[in-house]
Amino acid sequence: MALRDFFGRLRGGAPQPTPETPNPDPPAPVAEIPPPEPEALPAEIPQPEAEAPAKTGWFARLKAGLSRSTAKLTDSVVSLLHKRRLDDEALEELEETLITADLGVAASRRIVEGFRRTRFGKEVTDEEVKAALADEIAAILDPVAQPMEIIPARAPHVVLVVGVNGTGKTTTIAKLGRHYAEQGMKIGFVAGDTFRAAAVEQLQVWAGRTSARFFAPAKPGADAAGLAFDALTAARADGLDLLLVDTAGRLHNKSALMEELRKIIRVIKRVDEAAPHSVLLVLDATTGQNAVQQVKVFKEMVDVTGLAVTKLDGSAKGGVVVALAQEFGLPVHVVGVGEKAEDLRPFAARDFARGLMGLD
Ligand SMILES: Nc1nc2c(ncn2[C@@H]2O[C@H](COP(=O)(O)OP(=O)(O)OP(=O)(O)O)[C@@H](O)[C@H]2O)c(=O)[nH]1
Numbered sequence: 001m002a003l004r005d006f007f008g009r010l011r012g013g014a015p016q017p018t019p020e021t022p023n024p025d026p027p028a029p030v031a032e033i034p035p036p037e038p039e040a041l042p043a044e045i046p047q048p049e050a051e052a053p054a055k056t057g058w059f060a061r062l063k064a065g066l067s068r069s070t071a072k073l074t075d076s077v078v079s080l081l082h083k084r085r086l087d088d089e090a091l092e093e094l095e096e097t098l099i100t101a102d103l104g105v106a107a108s109r110r111i112v113e114g115f116r117r118t119r120f121g122k123e124v125t126d127e128e129v130k131a132a133l134a135d136e137i138a139a140i141l142d143p144v145a146q147p148m149e150i151i152p153a154r155a156p157h158v159v160l161v162v163g164v165n166g167t168g169k170t171t172t173i174a175k176l177g178r179h180y181a182e183q184g185m186k187i188g189f190v191a192g193d194t195f196r197a198a199a200v201e202q203l204q205v206w207a208g209r210t211s212a213r214f215f216a217p218a219k220p221g222a223d224a225a226g227l228a229f230d231a232l233t234a235a236r237a238d239g240l241d242l243l244l245v246d247t248a249g250r251l252h253n254k255s256a257l258m259e260e261l262r263k264i265i266r267v268i269k270r271v272d273e274a275a276p277h278s279v280l281l282v283l284d285a286t287t288g289q290n291a292v293q294q295v296k297v298f299k300e301m302v303d304v305t306g307l308a309v310t311k312l313d314g315s316a317k318g319g320v321v322v323a324l325a326q327e328f329g330l331p332v333h334v335v336g337v338g339e340k341a342e343d344l345r346p347f348a349a350r351d352f353a354r355g356l357m358g359l360d
């Protein structure tokens, strides 16, 4: 299957009517900064890996990235079950091993129950164990492997990108922007992490590389909601297809972060009451079970519509994706497998499950 198919199929259709709404309180001034000229870019635009066939390239990378998770998991599973009958004790140890590998209690139990039904009392080879585990894992992941559906007719489709600091929000925006720009969409980036000048600059550099329109705060610390309001108003006037809104990962406490995110959403709705159309929570796989906690917290704050899981290229805790799927059932739209703009991939359940078990 072509990689493109994994990403949202694009739907056309008439733009949705927007009810007349009053302007919010005077929005913070917004500076619209044109993308820098290509020659002004501080670094080279990363190029996709040359001739590597799409799937092999990304799968190899994912597998290599997951190898730390894989080694931990398969070594212990294989040594645990090697030439041993699958009795109650073996299954109990298997469950503990899966929990230790970050798959979570519920998913581990479910996988072991699957094993019990089909293989209880049998002696299984190492390869059988890996393949069977991959099948059980894929069954958990399959329902959540869903593309993020972007509907350009929303003119623009607004994606609010949230997550704690350092998880990869800004990089994921850059990657998504690149992907959808390649599909011919007109893209805008909003630097909603207004407190840090470096965060604004980082997104601006990516905007230049992607030819995305860039909306920056007038000054550091300017009101993020006001910026989002102005950016969306301008994006509508200019017929952008997709607006990706970056947000701050850390405010001084949870209630401040909640208030800021809610305010952004409230104010965006004054321009388009259906927006934000997607709320993408970005999680760093290397944080393992912490990612589970983050989903809980953000789900309380905002209506998260899907997940992006980053840093799977260097994580020993890839198993957490299984725990997330089992516990929340939220769509996992994309995974990050590196720092470059092309290092974003659709989440493919079977590939991921087999990669986790070290299988091709
Ligand atoms: N290896 C790897 N690094 C990544 C990936 N995604 C992001 N990073 C790196 O992680 C670091 C943080 O990424 P950012 O995109 O700045 O994260 P953020 O969530 O915007 O961070 P704040 O703005 O500080 O909240 C950067 O050094 C990125 O290059 C990934 O998939 N793999």
Ligand SMILES: [Mg+2]
Pocket (backbone or CB within 6 Å): 169, 170, 171, 193, 199, 246
């Ligand atoms: Mg950022």
